[in-house]
Each structure stands twice: as C-alpha cells, then as structure tokens.
Amino acid sequence: MEGKTEGPLDSEKYTDALGADTTSIITQVIPQRSLAPEVLPFASSLGPQDLALAALAVAILLVSVLVLFTKRRSATKGNALLLVGPPDAGKSAILSALVYKHTLPTHASLQTNSAFATLPNLKQPLRIIDVPGHPRVRDQFWAHLPEARAVAFVVDASTVSRNGARVAEHLHILLRALSHLPPSQPTPALAILAHKSDLLKAGAPALAASRVRTVLERELERRRAAAVEGIAVEGMGSGGDLGGGVGIGRAGDDAAQEENGGDGLECSGSGVFSFDTWEGGEVTFLGSSTPVGKGEKGDGEKEQQGLADLEGWLEEHFA
Numbered sequence: 001m002e003g004k005t006e007g008p009l010d011s012e013k014y015t016d017a018l019g020a021d022t023t024s025i026i027t028q029v030i031p032q033r034s035l036a037p038e039v040l041p042f043a044s045s046l047g048p049q050d051l052a053l054a055a056l057a058v059a060i061l062l063v064s065v066l067v068l069f070t071k072r073r074s075a076t077k078g079n080a081l082l083l084v085g086p087p088d089a090g091k092s093a094i095l096s097a098l099v100y101k102h103t104l105p106t107h108a109s110l111q112t113n114s115a116f117a118t119l120p121n122l123k124q125p126l127r128i129i130d131v132p133g134h135p136r137v138r139d140q141f142w143a144h145l146p147e148a149r150a151v152a153f154v155v156d157a158s159t160v161s162r163n164g165a166r167v168a169e170h171l172h173i174l175l176r177a178l179s180h181l182p183p184s185q186p187t188p189a190l191a192i193l194a195h196k197s198d199l200l201k202a203g204a205p206a207l208a209a210s211r212v213r214t215v216l217e218r219e220l221e222r223r224r225a226a227a228v229e230g231i232a233v234e235g236m237g238s239g240g241d242l243g244g245g246v247g248i249g250r251a252g253d254d255a256a257q258e259e260n261g262g263d264g265l266e267c268s269g270s271g272v273f274s275f276d277t278w279e280g281g282e283v284t285f286l287g288s289s290t291p292v293g294k295g296e297k298g299d300g301e302k303e304q305q306g307l308a309d310l311e312g313w314l315e316e317h318f319a
C-alpha cells in the first residue's frame, strides 16, 4: 500500500470517505502513536461499519461452530447398557455374570448399580447400569437413558405367564419413554431378555424368548385396547403420567391399565400391538440364563451358553 509511509497525508485522503468525525479522531491519534501509520491505512480503509460487520461475522461464525459442536456431542450415542425390568428378574445376576464372569448371590436393591464388563470381541470395556425394578425406584432408568446405547428389559421367563400384566405394565413405561425421546437423542437398541431359561422344562433359550414375546404382546395389546376404549368412553387424552408407578400393586386390574395405557404402543398397519410393527423401533428377543449355585438343580453345562446370545447382541451394538 502506498499509504504506509505518508501518515498525515493519507489520513486526509481517507477523511473524505470517512467523514468529519473520524478524521478528527485520526488526526488526534496519529501524532501520539508511532504504530498508528502502519495500522491505520488498513483499518481505516475498511471503515467502522465494515469493521463492525466483520466482527459480527466472526461472532456468528464462532457461535455457529459452538452450536454445531454441542449439538454433535449431545447427538452422540451413549456408551452404556441399561438393565431394566421387574424385581427378581435377574438383572443383578446378569450384571455380575458379565462383569465378574460368575454369578454372585444377589439381594434386592433399591439402588442403581453400575460396573464395567470386558467382552472378548469389544475393544472398550462396556459400562452396565442395573436399575432396580421396584415401583418406587424403577423410574431412575429415565435419568440414565441419555447414557444408554442399548437397553435390555429383563423378564423372568419362568413366571411371565403368571405375571404378564405386571411385567407388561413395566415394559409399557419403557416403550413410552423410548418413543418420546427428544429428536436430538438417538434411540437406544432394545432387547427383551427372556431370562432364567434354565428353569423352563425344555430349557431352550429360544422357547423362553417366544414365550415371553407371546405373553407380553398379548398384555400390551390389552393395554392398548383398554386405553382406546377409555378415550372413546370418557373422551380423555391418552397417557399422562410418564412416571407410571400406579397400578403395579394391582396386577390384572383393568382400571389401572386404562389409567396408564395408550401412547407409546403405536403400531403401523391395523394398529393392533405387535413387536414387529411397533413404531418405536426394532425389538430383539433373546433367551438367557445365569443359574446360581444355590443348591438348586446342578445344570452346569447350560451355564456356559446362558449369556451367549446377549453377548452377541452386545457386540453387535457396541463394536
């Protein structure tokens, strides 16, 4: 730039373009600062409005980069496996089998357990969160959903025929939660574990899985139908109480089912509930077992493959 050496002259030249106010500032500043002649020509060639615009542009750029970055972070998948399900289904037994490679005697807990498991085909240790199933504390799972890449709903396959309504009520809370996640949060993969498959006469995990599926599908359809009727009769909105909590003490109580029924069970096609057409995502059924040596039947051979299907599913989703 030619202006570099000729400070005063230059400032006069730019005066016309900048107007009287700026000129007076420039002439005041130049004599005092030796740096001024070098800085000024460029700065003044831009003009205060241009500078303000440039500053604004930089600010906008910074903000959008920040927004993009935080959005990315919140949209990244969680890294944990969440174990949920009714009390006594075997969640803590599964946690201890995966983490400690053997089943420790468990006791009913009202606190969430968390531990890291190493699986043969996973590079990273897998974080497992075991949320107790007691009605008073089972909603803690809600707080852990953002951390979950996968959720396993654990069901005692040996008692599901008897407890179907209660188990379905609990599962319904989870399905509702999964179908109401904010758009920024990726939906975790869902498996329903037909656990304690060793207690079934045939002992086959596949049989346990199909039994659990049949019972839960029937019970969830019952809940959905009850809710639809409820709306038609009473003209009330569906859902509400996301926390659930009501009704578990009254298994099989139709009124309780109506209270909680409805949303979260939406299915494509006829609308009748089935896991295949559930709009909330894919549901995988797996049989599993972690028999504990408590002086029961000593079915040692079955123990080895008890969690094989679960481990395969985990490797698929956490690889």
Ligand SMILES: Nc1nc2c(ncn2[C@@H]2O[C@H](COP(=O)(O)OP(=O)(O)O)[C@@H](O)[C@H]2O)c(=O)[nH]1
Residues within 6 Å of the ligand: 085, 086, 087, 088, 089, 090, 091, 092, 093, 094, 105, 106, 107, 108, 109, 133, 154, 195, 196, 197, 198, 199, 288, 289, 290, 291, 292
């Ligand atoms: N037979 C059998 N018993 C199991 C199995 N898994 C857990 N149990 C037993 O079921 C009971 C409840 O297990 P627990 O892990 O505490 O259930 P949680 O309440 O879901 O955490 C305990 O007595 C376990 O020993 C299994 O695969 N087979």
Ligand SMILES: [Mg+2]
Residues within 6 Å of the ligand: 091, 092, 093, 106, 107, 108, 109, 132
């Ligand atoms: Mg437990």
